Amino acid sequence: xxxxxxxxxxxxxxxxxxxxxxxxxxxxxxxxxxxxxxxxxxxxxxxxxxxxxxxxxxxxxxxxxxxxxxxxxxxxxxxxxxxxxxxxxxxxxxxxxxxxxxxxxxxxxxxxxxxxxxxxxxxxxxxxxxxxxxxxxxxxxxxxxxxxxxxxxxxxxxxxxxxxxxxxxxxxxxxxxxxxxxxxxxxxxxxxxxxxxxxxxxxxxxxxxxxxxxxxxxxxxxxxxxxxxxxxxxxxxxxxxxxxxxxxxxxxxxxxxxxxxxxxxxxxxxxxxxxxxxxxxxxxxxxxxxxxxxxxxxxxxxxxxxxxxxxxxxxxxxxxxxxxxxxxxxxxxxxxxxxxxxxxxxxxxxxxxxxxxxxxxxxxxxxxxxxxxxxxxxxxxxxxxxxxxxxxxxxxxxxxxxxxxxxxxxxxxxxxxxxxxxxxxxxxxxxxxxxxxxxxxxxxxxxxxxxxxxxxxxxxxxxxxxxxxxxxxxxxxxxxxxxxxxxxxxxxxxxxxxxxxxxxxxxxxxxxxxxxxxxxxxxxxxxxxxxxxxxxxxxxxxxxxxxxxxxxxxxxxxxxxx
RNA sequence: GCGCCUGUAGCUCAGUGGAUAGAGCACCGGCCUCCGGAGCCGGGUGCGCAGGUUCGAUUCCUGCCAGGCGCACCA
Numbered sequence: 293x294x295x296x297x298x299x300x301x302x303x304x305x306x307x308x309x310x311x312x313x314x315x316x317x318x319x320x321x322x323x324x325x326x327x328x329x330x331x332x333x334x335x336x337x338x339x340x341x342x343x344x345x346x347x348x349x350x351x352x353x354x355x356x357x358x359x360x361x362x363x364x365x366x367x368x369x370x371x372x373x374x375x376x377x378x379x380x381x382x383x384x385x386x387x388x389x390x391x392x393x394x395x396x397x398x399x400x401x402x403x404x405x406x407x408x409x410x411x412x413x414x415x416x417x418x419x420x421x422x423x424x425x426x427x428x429x430x431x432x433x434x435x436x437x438x439x440x441x442x443x444x445x446x447x448x449x450x451x452x453x454x455x456x457x458x459x460x461x462x463x464x465x466x467x468x469x470x471x472x473x474x475x476x477x478x479x480x481x482x483x484x485x486x487x488x489x490x491x492x493x494x495x496x497x498x499x500x501x502x503x504x505x506x507x508x509x510x511x512x513x514x515x516x517x518x519x520x521x522x523x524x525x526x527x528x529x530x531x532x533x534x535x536x537x538x539x540x541x542x543x544x545x546x547x548x549x550x551x552x553x554x555x556x557x558x559x560x561x562x563x564x565x566x567x568x569x570x571x572x573x574x575x576x577x578x579x580x581x582x583x584x585x586x587x588x589x590x591x592x593x594x595x596x597x598x599x600x601x602x603x604x605x606x607x608x609x610x611x612x613x614x615x616x617x618x619x620x621x622x623x624x625x626x627x628x629x630x631x632x633x634x635x636x637x638x639x640x641x642x643x644x645x646x647x648x649x650x651x652x653x654x655x656x657x658x659x660x661x662x663x664x665x666x667x668x669x670x671x672x673x674x675x676x677x678x679x680x681x682x683x684x685x686x687x688x689x690x691x692x693x694x695x696x697x698x699x700x701x702x703x704x705x706x707x708x709x710x711x712x713x714x715x716x717x718x719x720x721x722x723x724x725x726x727x728x729x730x731x732x733x734x735x736x737x738x739x740x741x742x743x744x745x746x747x748x749x750x751x752x753x754x755x756x757x758x759x760x761x762x763x764x765x766x767x768x769x770x771x772x773x774x775x776x777x778x779x780x781x782x783x784x785x786x787x788x789x790x791x792x793x794x795x796x797x798x799x800x801x802x803x804x805x806x807x808x809x810x811x812x813x814x815x816x817x818x819x820x821x822x823x824x825x826x827x828x829x830x831x832x833x834x835x836x837x838x839x840x841x842x843x844x845x846x847x848x849x850x851x852x853x854x
Numbered sequence: 855g856c857g858c859c860u861g862u863a864g865c866u867c868a869g870u871g872g873a874u875a876g877a878g879c880a881c882c883g884g885c886c887u888c889c890g891g892a893g894c895c896g897g898g899u900g901c902g903c904a905g906g907u908u909c910g911a912u913u914c915c916u917g918c919c920a921g922g923c924g925c926a927c928c929a
Contacts, residue, residue, distance in 0.1 A: 333872095340873070349872075352909080359909080384873040385909070430929075472929060497928085588927050599857070599925080606927040613929045641858050642924050667859060668922070709867065712859055714922065716866065721879080727892055728879060736892050747889055799868065799877075806877090813885090813894040854892070 294414070295782035296400040300343065301332045303375055304390060308332075308347055311369040320365050322355045341381070341389035342396075348386040359386030394772055395764050400779040402758035404834040412841050414786045417458030423624055424450040426635040427547070428465040431540045432476045432499055435690040436680070437669040438637050440550070441715060443690070444706035444847065445666060446635045447552040448794040451845045456789030461555045461629070465620060468536055469561040470613055475499065477528035480535055483508040484527075488517055507535050546690045551699055551847040563619045569611050572619040572654070573604055581653045591618075596649030614643075618650040625656050633792065634663045635711075641665045664792055666711040673719045697722040700848045704731040707846055708798045730802055734839060735851055737805035741836040742852035744817050748829070751818070755833065756826035765827040770811040775831060777804050781838050785845075794846070801842045808835050 294302075309327060316323035330347035348363035355362060363382035370380060376396040381389045404411045426446025429439045447462065454460040467473075479499040485492035487508050494500055511534045519527040540557075547554070563569050573589070576582050581592050587607030591614075594601055604615040624632050636643070644665070648658035671678035671688060680687035693702050701722040708730070709715050721728055745755065766772065780800070788796045817828040840850040 333870095335873080336870090336876090337874070344873090346872070349909080387873065467929070470929075475928095586927080590927090603927045608927075610927090612927070617929090638859065638923050640924085640929085643929090644858085665859070665923095713867070714860065718866080718879095721866090725892070729892080730878065732892055733878090736890080740890055740893085744889055795868085802877075809893055810895090812889080816889065818889050854890085 295779055296397060296403070297334075297779050297783055300375075300392075300396070304332055304343055304345070305330075307370055307372055307375070308345060308366065308388075310371065311366045312347070312351075315365055315369045320369065321357070321362065324351070324354050328354075335387075335389070340383065340387065342392040343390040344383075344387045345390075346387060348382070348388060362386065363388050395767070397772065397776045397779050398763040398766055401763055401775060401830050401834045402761075404778060404781075404837050405758045405830060408837055409841060409844075411837050412781045412785045413455055413457070414782050414789070415457035416786050416789045417453060417456050420458055420630040421461070421628060422453055422458045422631040422633060423461045423463055423627075423629045424453070424633045424635070425463045425465055425624075426450075427552075428467065429543065430467050430472055431536050431543060432472065433501060433503065433539065435543060435546050436687050437671060437690075437693070437717065438666075440690045440693060440702065441666055441669050441706045442635050442637065443547060443550055443552045444703045445664070445711055445794060448703075448707050448797070448846050449633070449635075449664075449792060451847070452785060452788045452794055452797070455785055455841075455845060458631075458789070462553065463556040463558055464554045466540065466557060466559045466561075467613075468559050469564050469616065471610075473532060473536075476535065477532045479504060480508060480511075480531040481524070481528050484511065484519070484531060487512055488520060504535070507538055510538065511535070546694075549694055549699065550690060551703065558620070560616050560620070563616050563623070564611070568623060569616050569619045572622050573611065573615060575622075576604070576618075576650070576653055579653060591646070591650060591653070593646045593649045596645075596652050598645045598649045602646050614646065614650075617643075617647065618654075621647060621651060621661065622654055622656075625651075625660070630660065632661045634661070636663055636665055638665055638667045662792065664711050667714045669706075669715045669717055671717050671719060678719070700735070701729065701731045703847045704798055707794045710793065710795045730798070731848065732854070734801050734805040734843065735849070736854060737808045738836060738839045738843070738850045739852060739854045740812060741808070741832050741839075744829075744832055748818060753818075756829050758830050761826045761830050762823055763827050763830060765824050766831060768811075768815055770807070770814045771828070771831060774804075774807040774811045774835065777807050778834050778838050781842065784842075797842055797846055801839060801846075804835065804838060804842070808832075808839075 308330070312321065312324070312327060315321040327347075328350040330345055330350055332343050332345045335341060335344045348359045348366060351357075351362050352359050360382055363386045367380050367382055367388060372380070376393040378391045378393050380391070383389050407413075424446055426442045427435070427439050429435055435443070450460045450462045475495055475498045479494045482492040482494045482498070483504045487505070508531070511531060514534070515530070519530055522530070573582070576591060581595070582604065583590055583592065588603050589605035590601045591604050592601055602614055603612050604618075605611050621632070644663045647663070648661060651658045651661055671680070678688060697705075697719060705717055705722050706715070725732060727733065748755070766775065784796055784800045788794055811831070815828060817825065817832055819825050843850045
């Protein structure tokens with residue numbers, strides 16, 4: 293399954309190891325017990341070859357020889373028969389540079405075309421079960437830009453991990469219990485009374501958004517004033533139940549329109565109802581990790597390297613959000629996930645150490661929880677920052693964003709930056725249908741390729757059979773550069789998965805599209821030369837496959853026409 | 855005050871313990887009798903500051919400066 297680049301790397305590494313080993317046995321080099329962790333990199337500079345290794349730079353201390361000398365000896369012992377290596381040099385401070393025959397990478401093209409939608413799959417995950425929890429917004433309102441970024445990041449990361457050989461579950465944790473819901477209920481109740489012409493005030497800390505007026509109207513249409521005289525608790529519960537399903541439906545809809553689908557919607561309330569929260573508190577109690585102080589029950593977080601202890605049960609007897617979250621994470625591991633990934637906003641980063649502390653207290657490996665902290669989003673329109681405030685209901689929602697700039701641009705822009713970088717989202721740029729917009733640049737390359745094949749069909753031609761095409765006709769620099777880039781795709785996927793770094797892909801795809809455009813501009817695909825045409829069609833088709841697969845991992849469409 | 859994130863080209867951002875640090879935008883100048891010009895080609899005095907580790911630091915460590923976010927019996 294590994295791509296040709298990785299294969300080449302492994303074969304060169306093997307040859308290097310053998311050479312050092314043999315030189316050690318023959319006395320040409322001092323014998324070393326173990327080889328250091330050398331790397332085989334693709335040099336930035338073309339002049340430094342197709343691959344280079346720092347092996348000889350890591351050995352001088354152990355061998356008491358200058359690095360270049362070591363390099364020379366290693367090179368003299370290298371056995372590279374069967375590899376498309378044109379020459380090997382020791383250069384600079386002691387790098388060993390490998391220069392390959394220019395066409396070595398063409399062998400990947402038939403493979404790409406054959407694998408088609410599966411090309412780029414790797415086996416980094418080895419079937420490990422991973423859960424990605426993301427967005428998990430309060431189901432009391434609409435999704436904002438922070439949620440949107442989390443949605444784009446989480447869904448792309450999940451897709452990448454899936455492509456990289458993990459068994460992935462996408463999960464949304466619904467905060468449908470606790471203090472916030474209490475306030476939600478009180479706010480709804482106030483709106484309900486107001487609707488019925490009764491004086492009522494929303495609590496100061498409550499939900500002041502006007503959307504609740506609509507919500508309550510819907511509730512009224514269903515139940516009338518029936519709950520006016522009901523017990524307060526019953527009334528609020530009915531209002532909350534109604535409002536939650538309405539809000540949650542809106543959230544689901546917005547996410548669906550954003551191309552984000554979940555496997556599991558996990559209710560916090562269910563943890564309270566099932567006794568899981570109580571159970572995890574008891575478990576921590578048994579382990580001696582709790583103590584009482586001023587009527588509250590505290591978790592000894594400091595014993596796990598956290599700055600301060602944390603309340604699990606308030607003095608009013610109600611468990612905190614933290615208690616439920618501990619129960620939730622215990623539940624995740626009980627379900628057998630090998631790796632649990634959470635995507636949280638920067639405003640929650642303080643929560644990470646105590647969550648890990650709680651997991652350690654429960655006997656789980658805290659390193660199996662990987663929290664991706666995502667920095668905040670600022671929106672720009674017309675060069676001005678778009679002010680947002682939740683209190684006044686003045687914020688751009690995910691729906692509005694998708695409506696304004698489209699799903700593809702929105703998803704691309706959110707994933708374009710690394711999670712730990714503050715994101716300045718330029719609405720004008722995302723909306724512009726011009727060369728300023730990187731999304732269109734990539735999609736345009738894809739559409740162009742599709743157009744070539746449409747043209748071929750119109751001319752009565754058929755797509756060539758990759759196994760019968762002489763790919764060595766592809767000798768132009770632009771052709772080889774593009775083919776080389778395509779062959780990097782599996783490694784890009786592997787790196788994005790290993791580093792939990794979806795933002796690598798937009799960059800890679802942009803570069804790939806750029807190389808295609810250069811190729812397209814300097815080489816005519818369909819020409820009188822049937823053999824060359826066939827070879828170029830394979831290259832174009834392989835490009836189409838890579839672009840399409842890459843865009844799919846980002847949740848961005850690959851249109852055949854634009 | 856303490857903790858986390860960030861500081862790279864005019865702007866928005868990539869990047870790496872290595873050999874000459876990149877991309878997009880913006881700006882300037884070129885390119886179609888030809889498969890989609892939403893394209894191509896050319897144009898670059900920049901790693902916040904100061905120390906340290908290293909054969910080698912933009913990358914790792916320490917201090918400082920600047921911005922963001924946290925430091926509730928909220929979530």
